[in-house]
Amino acid sequence: MEILLGKNLAEIQAITRKLAMPDFTAKQIAQWIYAKRATDFEQMTNISVKNRELLAENYIIGRKNYDLVTTSADGTQKYLFNTKNGFVETVYLPETDRNTLCISCQAGCKMNCVFCMTGKMGFSGSLFSSEIINQILSVENSEKLTNFVFMGMGEPFDNTAQIIQAIDVITSPWGLALSPHRITVSSVGIMRGMKEFLEKTDCHLAISLHNPFHEERFAMMPIEKAYPIEKIVTELKKFDFSHQRRLSFEYIMFDGINDTQRHATGIVKLLRGFPCRVNLIRFHKAEGVDYQSPSQEKMEWFRDYISNNQLICTIRRSRGEDISAACGQLKTEQNQS
Numbered sequence: 001m002e003i004l005l006g007k008n009l010a011e012i013q014a015i016t017r018k019l020a021m022p023d024f025t026a027k028q029i030a031q032w033i034y035a036k037r038a039t040d041f042e043q044m045t046n047i048s049v050k051n052r053e054l055l056a057e058n059y060i061i062g063r064k065n066y067d068l069v070t071t072s073a074d075g076t077q078k079y080l081f082n083t084k085n086g087f088v089e090t091v092y093l094p095e096t097d098r099n100t101l102c103i104s105c106q107a108g109c110k111m112n113c114v115f116c117m118t119g120k121m122g123f124s125g126s127l128f129s130s131e132i133i134n135q136i137l138s139v140e141n142s143e144k145l146t147n148f149v150f151m152g153m154g155e156p157f158d159n160t161a162q163i164i165q166a167i168d169v170i171t172s173p174w175g176l177a178l179s180p181h182r183i184t185v186s187s188v189g190i191m192r193g194m195k196e197f198l199e200k201t202d203c204h205l206a207i208s209l210h211n212p213f214h215e216e217r218f219a220m221m222p223i224e225k226a227y228p229i230e231k232i233v234t235e236l237k238k239f240d241f242s243h244q245r246r247l248s249f250e251y252i253m254f255d256g257i258n259d260t261q262r263h264a265t266g267i268v269k270l271l272r273g274f275p276c277r278v279n280l281i282r283f284h285k286a287e288g289v290d291y292q293s294p295s296q297e298k299m300e301w302f303r304d305y306i307s308n309n310q311l312i313c314t315i316r317r318s319r320g321e322d323i324s325a326a327c328g329q330l331k332t333e334q335n336q337s
């Protein structure tokens with residue numbers, strides 16, 4: 001049966017019209033599914049019994065429980081969800097002032113970045129907006145969520161339409177009614193999807209930089225061949241990031257690989273004068289990946305050099321490393337069996 005979860009108001013309206021229900025029913029259904037997190041039509045008590053039965057005969061809401069949750073010593077939780085294309089992981093990051101959910105958009109990933117466990121899984125398929133929204137609604141602390149980052153498994157702009165649809169659900173008044181400024185989408189920089197996302201949403205963007213030099217970035221991230229970082233930056237300069245929308249460049253640091261003075265200078269040269277920030281991320285050891293993380297002192301020196309050259313630069317705190325929930329560590333064994 002057709003799933004309602006992940007649909008926008010216009011799509012639900014088309015359904016209520018087809019079923020000869022009053023127009024206002026569509027908004028009621030959307031509010032029950034998203035704001036009130038209903039899992040069954042029976043819970044929709046302001047909709048007539050006849051219409052609830054009609055819905056149940058033709059549709060399902062489509063919520064699915066997670067299969068497993070693991071909790072880190074630092075409170076981070078990693079959830080495992082089964083989707084039509086295999087298992088995906090979702091990470092809940094509680095902090096004193098915010099609760100962030102790191103969402104997956106694909107089962108596996110095609111991008112094959114050499115340092116990433118998800119990339120090593122290969123690609124099983126893209127998630128529907130229903131499967132993206134289900135991650136948000138089905139974690140234990142769903143109602144406490146304040147921020148969302150599309151930094152889990154997969155490349156968002158290899159699944160742009162479903163990402164934009166999910167963002168519509170999160171930000172619309174009939175949906176979860178949260179500000180687009182609570183959402184950050186992270187990408188290696190697939191140009192077409194990136195432009196569509198920037199034109200259609202007001203969410204923040206994070207670009208995976210990891211190396212300012214073409215040949216070296218290509219050795220780490222094959223996508224550099226199709227979308228060189230210099231061209232991405234040139235394209236991004238056509239958009240306005242001077243106000244509420246934030247642009248950041250993510251930089252995973254690998255000892256002796258991309259943490260030298262030359263790299264720091266290269267980053268400054270690439271980004272100086274552009275309203276953006278650089279987030280440094282310590283590399284988290286991953287099975288089969290022959291890189292090491294630099295020392296804290298090295299990372300601080302790198303940060304200070306960039307900060308002293310008119311760019312905002314921070315070191316991101318690592319979370320959930322003990323349960324393999326940290327950046328670059330997401331990988332579902334179940335997909336490989």
Ligand code: SF4
Pocket residue numbers: 109110111112113116117118119120152153154155188
């Ligand atoms: S880092 Fe992101 S884009 Fe690269 S392989 Fe991993 S999930 Fe895919």
